[in-house]
Amino acid sequence: MKLRDLPIKTKLIAMMMLSASIGIFVMALVISINEAVTMRNDIEAELTTLAKIIGSRSIGSLTFNDPKTAIENLTALAIKSDIVYAAIYQEESGLFAEYKSDSVNISAQQQDSLGLTQILQRLPSGKFTGSIEVSNDIYFEKQRIGTVLIKSDMTGFAVKMLRYLTWVVITLLACFTLSLIVSARLHKLISVPILNLQKVTGKVSESDDYSVRIPNHSNDELGNLIDSFNAMLEQIEIRDQQLAEYSKHLEGLVDERTDELVEANNRRIQWLENMAKFLKHELKNASIGVKSSLELIERRSQQPSIDIYVERAKKSLNYMNILLTSVSNASNLEAMIYKEPLKSVNLGHIVKSQLDEYKLSYPQCRFIGDIDLHLIIMGNEDRLRQLLDNLVNNAIEHSHPNTPITITLQNNRNTAELSVINEGVKLPEEKIKMFDLFVSLRDAGHWKSDNLGLGLYLVRLITEGHGGSVDANDLPNNEGAIFTVRIPI
Numbered sequence: 001m002k003l004r005d006l007p008i009k010t011k012l013i014a015m016m017m018l019s020a021s022i023g024i025f026v027m028a029l030v031i032s033i034n035e036a037v038t039m040r041n042d043i044e045a046e047l048t049t050l051a052k053i054i055g056s057r058s059i060g061s062l063t064f065n066d067p068k069t070a071i072e073n074l075t076a077l078a079i080k081s082d083i084v085y086a087a088i089y090q091e092e093s094g095l096f097a098e099y100k101s102d103s104v105n106i107s108a109q110q111q112d113s114l115g116l117t118q119i120l121q122r123l124p125s126g127k128f129t130g131s132i133e134v135s136n137d138i139y140f141e142k143q144r145i146g147t148v149l150i151k152s153d154m155t156g157f158a159v160k161m162l163r164y165l166t167w168v169v170i171t172l173l174a175c176f177t178l179s180l181i182v183s184a185r186l187h188k189l190i191s192v193p194i195l196n197l198q199k200v201t202g203k204v205s206e207s208d209d210y211s212v213r214i215p216n217h218s219n220d221e222l223g224n225l226i227d228s229f230n231a232m233l234e235q236i237e238i239r240d241q242q243l244a245e246y247s248k249h250l251e252g253l254v255d256e257r258t259d260e261l262v263e264a265n266n267r268r269i270q271w272l273e274n275m276a277k278f279l280k281h282e283l284k285n286a287s288i289g290v291k292s293s294l295e296l297i298e299r300r301s302q303q304p305s306i307d308i309y310v311e312r313a314k315k316s317l318n319y320m321n322i323l324l325t326s327v328s329n330a331s332n333l334e335a336m337i338y339k340e341p342l343k344s345v346n347l348g349h350i351v352k353s354q355l356d357e358y359k360l361s362y363p364q365c366r367f368i369g370d371i372d373l374h375l376i377i378m379g380n381e382d383r384l385r386q387l388l389d390n391l392v393n394n395a396i397e398h399s400h401p402n403t404p405i406t407i408t409l410q411n412n413r414n415t416a417e418l419s420v421i422n423e424g425v426k427l428p429e430e431k432i433k434m435f436d437l438f439v440s441l442r443d444a445g446h447w448k449s450d451n452l453g454l455g456l457y458l459v460r461l462i463t464e465g466h467g468g469s470v471d472a473n474d475l476p477n478n479e480g481a482i483f484t485v486r487i488p489i
Contacts, residue, residue: 008194012187013180020179028168036161043132043157047150050077051136055148058088058097059138062146067097074099082156084131088138089147096146132157193222197229210237342466345381347416347487348373351409354388365396370408375416377487379466387462388418390455391483395422398481416487423480431472435460463487 006014054073061070074086074097087098131153138146196214203212210233216226348371355369388407395405403423410417428434435456463470468487475482 009187009191012191013183016183016186017176017179020183021176024172024175024179028172032165032168035164039157039160040132043152044134047083047132047134047152048136050080050083051134051148051150054086054088054150055136055138055146058146058148059140062088062090062096062138063140070097071099073097077150080152082152083150084153085149085151087149089149091145091147189218190222193218193226197226200229200233204233210234210240340380340383340465342378342380344376345379345384346373347375347377347379347384347418348409350381350384351388351407351418354385354392355407358392362396365399366402366404368404368406370406370410372409372411375409375411375489377416377466377489379487383462383465387459387485388420390459391420391485394455394483395420395424395481398422399424400479403480411489412486414489416489418485418487419482421475421480421482423475425481426479427472427474427481434472435470459483459485 054077057073058070061067061073070088074088077083077086077099078101081101083099084101085099088096090096131151133149133151135150136148137144138148193214193216200212200214204210213230213233214226216223216230352369352371352373355367355371358365359367392405392407399405399422406419406421408417408419408421460470463485466487468485470483470485472481472483474480
């Protein structure tokens with residue numbers, strides 16, 4: 001796994017440990033090298049001092065040619081176990097006296113018992129397994145008369161360095177452990193605020209709860225970031241509260257306005273019902289008097305000219321009765337539509353059964369159907385049949401002879417679209433008014449017939465009662481119309 005993919009806690013600990021380890025290792029390496037150089041220099045200085053002392057003591061021996069005394073002076077070096085060889089050279093005749101350590105074999109056995117020989121053998125040649133040699137000239141009356149040579153092995157030096165390096169390694173491990181403990185605690189100064197920020201952002205994104213806040217205990221850049229984030233959450237929370245209050249206020253206004261509209265619609269329906277009942281009652285009584293008077297005039301009068309006016313008066317009276325009945329039925333139907341319960345019905349089956357019935361009832365007309373038999377809506381089956389009957393009757397009434405009437409039912413984006421198409425009389429410009437009460441724009445003389453403009457008005461009432469809409473449009477290339485009812489599935 002790459003370093004950048006690790007958790008921030010691990011990254012911080014790794015970076016602190018890496019920095020501390022490099023610093024400690026470099027410092028330990030420099031100190032170890034300095035200690036080795038210093039230790040070697042100290043050994044050389046000590047051997048040089050011993051060589052000077054031996055040389056000063058051996059002046060008489062060289063002057064009087066007394067090798068025995070010189071050997072005794074060299075033997076005094078036996079107290080230093082690491083000195084393996086010493087010699088005094090006379091300026092003219094060469095080797096004058098020498099000393100060889102008898103403890104070399106014993107020292108090696110001790111080293112083997114400690115396992116140091118194997119350690120020294122693994123070290124680079126010449127670094128610790130070699131020897132240190134120093135020499136010092138012997139002068140008498142400013143004339144060199146001889147030289148002292150002292151040779152020391154590196155065993156003692158190596159043992160001291162190994163012990164020193166052992167303590168260095170132990171110290172490194174202790175420092176590494178201490179650094180790990182300190183890093184494990186100090187990383188929280190950075191990781192904890194960032195993890196808290198991550199936790200809060202996750203909670204906000206999941207629950208949309210902007211009331212949460214991140215605790216801040218520092219004044220550094222992270223503290224400023226946390227303060228800025230908390231301020232942002234506070235602003236969002238205030239905005240949401242304002243939006244919630246405004247939304248609640250709007251809901252209240254909508255509910256209030258809806259209640260007002262419902263009440264106004266109920267009053268309108270009630271007024272229509274009362275007006276229809278009043279007109280029907282009062283005009284019925286008046287029409288009875290008019291009708292009886294006309295019958296009386298018809299029986300007593302033998303003039304043909306009066307019969308024409310009597311017949312015209314009867315037609316007008318009959319139309320008035322039809323009009324009063326239609327007003328009463330329309331007002332009652334409007335009140336009933338909004339109160340009738342809706343249930344799940346298969347609109348495709350309803351349209352298909354009605355289409356089969358139209359083919360039998362109107363053999364002079366040709367019907368074409370394109371019906372989706374799997375459209376389920378919430379509706380009233382009787383009202384839906386009444387809606388389709390009115391659309392088909394309107395199409396039959398305004399169709400040219402020998403032209404088909406097409407009924408389609410399709411699913412268009414979760415909306416049931418029921419269309420009735422006919423070729424015939426062109427629609428008027430103000431198409432929307434065709435769905436108003438007592439409007440028949442394509443039959444200006446409707447008072448002479450039974451067409452009172454109720455059919456399309458009932459289509460609109462039934463459609464709106466099902467939560468839908470209805471519109472009418474001209475055919476693109478032919479004279480005729482297409483009426484489309486849209487009801488949510």
